[in-house]
């Protein structure tokens with residue numbers, strides 16, 4: 184067992200960390216207040232190769248392992264959680280397309296994702312189907328040799344920035360087996376967008392995508408018709424570990440700020456860190472985040488070794504965002520009234536990180552997966 188990153192992974196962490204602190208962190212508050220990324224940010228992320236992480240080299244990508252991808256996402260999250268989402272989407276969708284596309288599809292789809300010319304969204308959730316995503320209702324109605332997509336997707340991160348989306352729609356019977364995945368260009372003539380007004384991650388562009396008869400053909404199908412949910416979705420198994428690492432990074436950043444404050448702020452003639460009631464909660468949250476980080480990386484290590492990451496990834500996903508929310512909350516209390524104001528970084532981190540308790544499945548959804556693995560389907564909820 185080896186808990187160390189490789190030299191290459193450490194270099195990646197250093198490089199992305201420096202970029203994030205120089206080019207993202209100084210703009211975090213303004214982007215949040217404006218509800219959008221600063222102009223030019225997406226192009227800079229592309230130039231840094233951050234959309235190319237999981238795209239194979241032959242299509243212009245960096246073909247990194249999932250551990251390295253988690254490292255890069257964590258560095259971005261520490262600077263501004265909102266910035267992670269288009270990078271996360273490119274890693275997930277790029278990886279899924281690479282695993283399921285034909286050579287002709289990959290040659291067309293992947294180079295623009297790697298370069299950042301194509302910004303991708305993952306469009307699964309609908310107004311009436313989130314946790315029960317297998318029952319989505321968006322229709323792909325037969326039309327000549329192809330289909331037309333009609334219906335609404337909502338809560339789609341980066342919806343306002345995306346040029347393309349991996350869209351799940353119903354081509355057949357009820358339930359998971361009637362769902363097909365399509366990789367589509369979000370043509371303004373057939374797709375309306377609306378940004379949602381959120382508690383946190385306000386510059387991340389979460390929104391609604393309303394499809395009004397978008398024509399799609401067999402060349403847009405990812406995998407096979409009817410296999411979108413049962414096969415293509417399998418490629419997203421590591422997503423929950425990535426999101427857990429993003430949550431841990433937000434929690435750690437807030438704790439670091441609180442630890443610094445505990446050494447500087449004096450009360451009753453001494454640094455507040457000398458009070459056990461200040462220091463010990465920080466120790467407890469640092470411990471929880473450390474452990475949550477290890478479970479998350481364990482999931483990615485398993486995936487990189489060709490194994491099934493679902494058990495540790497789902498354990499991480501119910502726990503890490505909760506641990507992060509609690510850690511940021513404690514950091515806020517450590518700052519006293521200085522933590523309560525939007526003038527400091529902690530309030531925004533708290534608003535932002537709560538979203539990760541919902542994104543890609545609630546704690547209940549992930550515990551269901553863990554329960555089925557631990558207890559067996561016959562004995563689990």
Ligand SMILES: Cc1cc2nc3c(=O)[nH]c(=O)nc-3n(C[C@H](O)[C@H](O)[C@H](O)COP(=O)(O)OP(=O)(O)OC[C@H]3O[C@@H](n4cnc5c(N)ncnc54)[C@H](O)[C@@H]3O)c2cc1C
Nearest residue numbers: 305306307308313314338339340538541542543544545547
């Ligand atoms: C920040 C953020 C980013 C997101 N990004 C995307 C994205 O890019 N693309 C996308 O498609 N979606 C995205 N989502 C949507 C997200 O995947 C859903 O919010 C999530 O799957 C939960 O679905 P829901 O919100 O419809 O809640 P519901 O399914 O309505 O659940 C409501 C409550 O009931 C509980 N519940 C539901 N079913 C069960 C059950 N069987 N057992 C026990 N409890 C249950 C849930 O835990 C929850 O507490 C995002 C959401 C957020 C907040």
